Amino acid sequence: MPRLLNDNNLIAVLDIGTSKTCCVLACPVNEDKAVIVGAGSHQNKGVKKSEIIGLDESVASVCHAVANAETYTKERIKTVVATACVSALNSLIIQDNLELGGTEVTQSDINRLISSAQNKIPATQDEVLHCIPIDYSLDTRHSISDPRGLTGKTLYLSLHTVMTPPYPVRDMNTVLEQSHLSCSKKVASPYAAGLACLTQEEKKQGTAVIDLGAGTTGIGVFYEDQLVYTARIPFGGDMITKAIATTFKTSLNNAEKIKTLKGSTLPSLSYDQEDVEIPLIGEDEHVSIVHVSRSKIVQTILPRTEELFQRIKALLEQTGFYDICLNFVLTGGGSQLHGINEKAATVLQRNTRTGQPLRLYDKQEIIPPHAYQSYMNCIGLLHYTTRTLLNTPTHRRDISTQGNKIMRFFHWFLDNS
Ligand SMILES: Nc1ncnc2c1ncn2[C@@H]1O[C@H](COP(=O)(O)OP(=O)(O)OP(=O)(O)O)[C@@H](O)[C@H]1O
Ligand SMILES: [Mg+2]
Numbered sequence: 001m002p003r004l005l006n007d008n009n010l011i012a013v014l015d016i017g018t019s020k021t022c023c024v025l026a027c028p029v030n031e032d033k034a035v036i037v038g039a040g041s042h043q044n045k046g047v048k049k050s051e052i053i054g055l056d057e058s059v060a061s062v063c064h065a066v067a068n069a070e071t072y073t074k075e076r077i078k079t080v081v082a083t084a085c086v087s088a089l090n091s092l093i094i095q096d097n098l099e100l101g102g103t104e105v106t107q108s109d110i111n112r113l114i115s116s117a118q119n120k121i122p123a124t125q126d127e128v129l130h131c132i133p134i135d136y137s138l139d140t141r142h143s144i145s146d147p148r149g150l151t152g153k154t155l156y157l158s159l160h161t162v163m164t165p166p167y168p169v170r171d172m173n174t175v176l177e178q179s180h181l182s183c184s185k186k187v188a189s190p191y192a193a194g195l196a197c198l199t200q201e202e203k204k205q206g207t208a209v210i211d212l213g214a215g216t217t218g219i220g221v222f223y224e225d226q227l228v229y230t231a232r233i234p235f236g237g238d239m240i241t242k243a244i245a246t247t248f249k250t251s252l253n254n255a256e257k258i259k260t261l262k263g264s265t266l267p268s269l270s271y272d273q274e275d276v277e278i279p280l281i282g283e284d285e286h287v288s289i290v291h292v293s294r295s296k297i298v299q300t301i302l303p304r305t306e307e308l309f310q311r312i313k314a315l316l317e318q319t320g321f322y323d324i325c326l327n328f329v330l331t332g333g334g335s336q337l338h339g340i341n342e343k344a345a346t347v348l349q350r351n352t353r354t355g356q357p358l359r360l361y362d363k364q365e366i367i368p369p370h371a372y373q374s375y376m377n378c379i380g381l382l383h384y385t386t387r388t389l390l391n392t393p394t395h396r397r398d399i400s401t402q403g404n405k406i407m408r409f410f411h412w413f414l415d416n417s
Contacts, residue, residue, distance in 0.1 A: 004385055028386050132227055137156040
């Protein structure tokens with residue numbers, strides 16, 4: 001397993017987003033607990049739609065965020081677990097089976113079956129982020145979470161693999177190298193978001209976490225306690241900001257302020273009477289101000305958010321995951337838009353709520369509650385790392401944490417033994 005802890009026994013996690021980079025340092029206690037001891041963030045101008053487009057700006061953002069977190073502990077960190085800074089996440093479910101001939105299932109049978117399924121991952125250059133055993137069946141018995149010790153003829157496995165094109169990952173590696181950091185694991189951000197804020201019940205029943213970022217929207221579907229599907233749509237909160245800026249001829253900074261302070265997806269008659277001041281672009285902002293009703297702002301935002309949730313619904317229907325999504329949980333900066341929950345519930349026709357971090361051990365409020373949405377992925381990364389450190393048995397664990405080189409050796413060993 002790659003090295004997850006720093007020399008000072010701290011976990012360091014990093015989320016490089018389109019609008020900012022966040023870093024959190026924590027001390028692991030047990031599988032469900034890590035005490036937060038440092039946190040820092042910094043704006044990022046080198047990322048567009050969740051991919052690196054400017055190396056220097058991204059390196060500066062990472063270095064500042066990490067340095068801000070390090071001021072709490074006064075110690076340097078060298079190793080991070082990070083969300084993958086990529087715009088595309090591709091889910092693939094691989095089915096495989098192993099003949100047992102009427103014997104008891106052993107851990108070694110499971111390892112062999114997982115390895116055989118991994119050999120079926122298409123040989124592309126894509127980076128494999130996750131390999132998660134999501135379901136076992138034994139002959140006619142289905143949905144077995146732990147088949148070890150059971151007896152049968154044939155053991156079946158569904159393995160969820162999450163892949164991403166290679167070049168954005170290489171650029172992320174370059175940014176980390178130039179920031180003097182090594183990355184022991186890259187995690188799909190909707191996976192992290194789900195681990196941060198979904199309850200056990202939601203993960204079991206079937207729930208989609210929707211990470212509404214600045215450049216993209218991440219989707220992660222959890223079912224029977226595991227991540228079964230993930231995707232990313234190139235549509236984020238920045239598009240709403242741009243729509244406001246273009247419609248009312250104002251700067252992006254002003255449009256951002258108007259969106260966060262006066263934006264909503266819930267039309268109201270009272271908004272017809274509510275005046276919003278908009279400084280015009282290119283003019284002296286104190287002189288050239290136009291007045292529009294708040295309703296006009298809502299009318300600009302509404303079609304965009306409606307389109308986004310329709311796209312999410314269409315994607316989940318197309319891939320066959322919509323029926324198992326009984327709940328939707330919204331996270332990320334965009335989930336703070338007034339009325340977004342109600343809009344999501346109407347379009348998606350499901351229970352919808354805003355995610356809040358569960359099991360957060362931060363008594364000193366190093367992460368202030370108003371910044372929870374910005375740090376949600378980092379909090380999820382802490383859960384991912386503590387779980388992995390604790391060595392959850394391989395029949396349930398994300399096998400990709402073993403690293404590609406070791407996996408290849410494992411395949412070679414099995415093929416030749
Ligand atoms: N109160 C608010 N109302 C509406 N939108 C908001 C609010 N606060 C933040 N946002 C939006 O949230 C977005 C930033 O969210 P977040 O920090 O999750 O993005 P990111 O992680 O940097 O981007 P990505 O995940 O796409 O790479 C911005 O578009 C910002 O305008
Ligand atoms: Mg994000």
